[in-house]
Amino acid sequence: xxxxxxxxxxxxxxxxxxAEARVQIVVILNQTLAAxxxxxxxxxxxxxxxxxxxxxxxxxxxxxxxxxxxxxxDMVAERVTALGGYAFGTARAAASNSILPEYPLDILDxxxxxxxxSDRYALYAKHLREAIDKTxxxxxxxxxDLYTEISRTIDKRLWFLxxxxxxxxxxxxxxxxxxxxTTKTQKIPAGVK
Numbered sequence: 001x002x003x004x005x006x007x008x009x010x011x012x013x014x015x016x017x018x019a020e021a022r023v024q025i026v027v028i029l030n031q032t033l034a035a036x037x038x039x040x041x042x043x044x045x046x047x048x049x050x051x052x053x054x055x056x057x058x059x060x061x062x063x064x065x066x067x068x069x070x071x072x073x074d075m076v077a078e079r080v081t082a083l084g085g086y087a088f089g090t091a092r093a094a095a096s097n098s099i100l101p102e103y104p105l106d107i108l109d110x111x112x113x114x115x116x117x118s119d120r121y122a123l124y125a126k127h128l129r130e131a132i133d134k135t136x137x138x139x140x141x142x143x144x145d146l147y148t149e150i151s152r153t154i155d156k157r158l159w160f161l162x163x164x165x166x167x168x169x170x171x172x173x174x175x176x177x178x179x180x181x182t183t184k185t186q187k188i189p190a191g192v193k
Contacts, residue, residue: 010084021138026085028131033076034097039124040069042103052110072150114164121158
């Protein structure tokens, strides 16, 4: 965050998490707030600009992704303020503090949008898992639980996105399953069906 004095300033609260820990948790949450806001606008960018044979289903999927992220923006920002911190939720704060790379503005093809969003969802999911560990270590199980809730949905959505790409990755040029396809997928342990 750009202004160090405001990132370490807390409002008085009776919450029983030490102020030193809350300051660190608020910084983590604000980084998540920035990334979530950024990812939401990137999903909307894809929603508005997708073209191709899968246009309609991807148009709807991308809008649904953005809607879910909007809910998480509010949840994360409210957790910041519940801990006595300042939520940095402006577009400029998101742009300057997001962990995500800039979204390519010149793509139209559905597969290219799915790939771009998959890459960003994977980075975001990694951030969430790291935040689970950090906030748990800081003694804030409620925030760790919030991150766990978000992480479950983000992993599911990454699966939805990647499912659009995986068939192309395992098929040969003639459209039939490639003989090396099993080497590109994980082996299933014995006894698991």
